[in-house]
Amino acid sequence: MAEKSFKYVILGGGVSAGYAAREFAKQGVKPGELAIISKEAVAPYERPALSKAYLFPEGTARLPGFHVCVGSGGERLLPEWYKEKGIELILSTEIVKADIASKTLLSATGLIFKYQILVIATGSTVLRLTDFGVEGADAKNIFYLREIDDADKLVEAIKAKKNGKAVVVGGGYIGLELSAALKINNIDVSMVYPEPWCMPRLFTADIAAFYEGYYANKGIKIIKGTVAVGFTTNADGEVKEVKLKDGRTLEADIVVVGVGGRPLISLFKGQFAENKGGIKTDDFFRTSADDVYAVGDVATFPMKLYREMRRVEHVDHARKSAEQAVKTIMATEGGKTVTGYDYLPYFYSRAFDLSWQFYGDNVGDTVLFGDNDPASATHKFGTYWIKDGKVVGVFLESGTPEENKAIAKVARVQPSVESLDVLKNEGLSFASKI
Template sequence: MAWLMAASASSPRSSSASVQPVPPYERPALTKGYLFPPDKKPARLPGFHTCVGSGGQRQTAEWYKENGIEVLYEDPVVAFDGKTQTLKTSSGKILKYGSLIISTGCEASRLPEKIGGKLPGVHYIRDVADADSLVSSLGSAKKVLVIGGGYIGMEVAAAACGWNLDTTIVFPEDHIMPRLFTPSLAKKYEDLYQQNGVKFIKGALIDKLEAGSDGRVSSAVLKDGSVVEADTVVVGIGAKPVVGPFEAVGVNREVGGIEVDSLFRTSVPGIFAIGDVAAFPLKMYNRIARVEHVDHARKSAHHCVETLLTSQTKAYDYLPYFYSRVFEYEGSSRKVWWQFYGDNVGETVEVGNFDPKIATFWIDSDSRLKGVFLESGTSEEFSLLPQLAKSQPIIDKSKLQAAASVEDALEIARSSLQSAASV
């Protein structure tokens, strides 16, 4: 059995071909704890190898050897032959497989080279080498420009605050995190970032990045002609699935990635795809989706391998989940940790004053709770969120709107959950 990139289970006679020189690790750390200044206890390997983040074993190089898994480091697959069931790596090695799991993930979207996308001092974050390069730049930086107001942009900007750097974020939308945050919710976080010295340039596009006399990036020219000085630029404008040599297996043209069924089987017998690269049926919302999240990577891997080893036929039933943790370095005046479960569709009800808690509830036209967001909750409160999003109870919107606190609102939601269970 040959597995590509990271796999979340072990099996005799299995192998994994990787583009990196180290065993698989959990990427969220790269834009969070890894970017902390040296005096603020930054995360480092082997501290976040798979699957420590979910309470599993730390899968170091020794772990793979002990479990009979051959890992080919810095030797990615470059060719695939479904008829002969073989793979060819960049070194020329031929791998024969019985079952193949494609878990090639995503790669960072990049600015074109012709507008300065490859200038020294311009960074993208997808692997440890990228993060190391950025940490090196932050150590001597004076002005940091972050391009993109999504997860990467906001997490990098928060880390830059820990270095006490002049930081600016530029993005084309009206507010940060537009795919999830409501304008009201976004404003709360924008205010917090501004209190930490971060400047926002909204509704703006990059025309080009320019170099100084030393060849290193020195500024960004926006489409409106204005110029933003920066000696370090971090680009966080999204990611795209790495289909690589496997396009012939079957690509979904709407969401990208390799199309699979509810057991992660592709259209080719014996070939599976998991994690970010998999376009799978999102059962609870009846649509095909790709989910770029470590939680889905773990769970899809487990489901796929269980299918392989036990012939299970239970459909994968994933509940969308997103989170962020920032400003967690020593000396921070305010740490941020939010979680979201479900689907952000319908009308919203916002409860709380962000001191420190705030919650947002998404309710559809049938008064069903579709999604819920919570900042700075307790463990018990966070554990309630997936129950609510999964059950989608009918909830009294007027009661939520009248709630005096986040705690009261969550209790109203909990009661709706209990009422639904008793019907």
């Protein structure tokens, strides 16, 4: 069996891998010391583009345009960059076994990789309806979106089913962003989700009412409180209808499913301490095994701001946690120290001409400010979350860069507030004066 050895190995080829590679290069990694092993066929790229501009009929995003680290305003790391830095990109390679005790990874084709220090950046995998035994869920033209191959297949289907009908299963990030992208492609869109409103993990009923109204005004049909329980197909095996639990049947040429994901940690079962579905780490992303770090979606880490262990699935954390781990690795080797990770939760989305940002924690009482009428010309509104007399989270639609900075500061500082009425009256000006 062929065997390769590296000082450092990053397992996974997503956003975290690219930002970790950049940090390794900044810290002076030597040629030949670092390898990235990825089952994808392309160098690390900014995954959020796949649910946005990648699907647009005009102004379309394509590689090499969105390789990391352009998503945070940094240099674009083309495949040549890795070569120049002496970083080995091992693509189209699936690892099927990881033995932490012997510091060995085994690929599906029998290649053995040895490492001294491992960074686990395997990310998440999507939940599939076939996992739940949904009838007909293996039909053609039922799509999931996680990797660039998935996006390519969806783009082909959009072209093939011009002016057709799509059913989007799920009302979270993927559901909202892909419904918008499909509508922009002149596809007739229906969204189906079981919850009482969209994005229930983050949105309040008031926030969701704006987006549901806005999408309805764009011609997107929203069907709440039910789920897809089966699919029928045509003679070619392509999806034809979606059967709903409430008895309704929807015509569909394309189905897109976004019902969540799970961290990819099965390779490491029983080899680490786990917590909340992820690999337990400290605030430097060190795991319970020596010389092994876990970053991005797979890490459950101490969130200092809230004094509890959390796992975060978001591109911002994927970038920052990767940089933190590499800084720690290189500082430790040099006998130096770095400060621990002190993360402020941050989420954002863009769809149509809308753009929202959220910082902090969505717990406690809420105060809606601004105008959340879906027909409003400005679209500017937001929400504060208040716990124990302090503002702990802020959401803002259509904020300027300065306003978004202001709400981030509020979520970090957690200022006290006299009363909910005062906060409602002051609205965004409360954030601007902190």
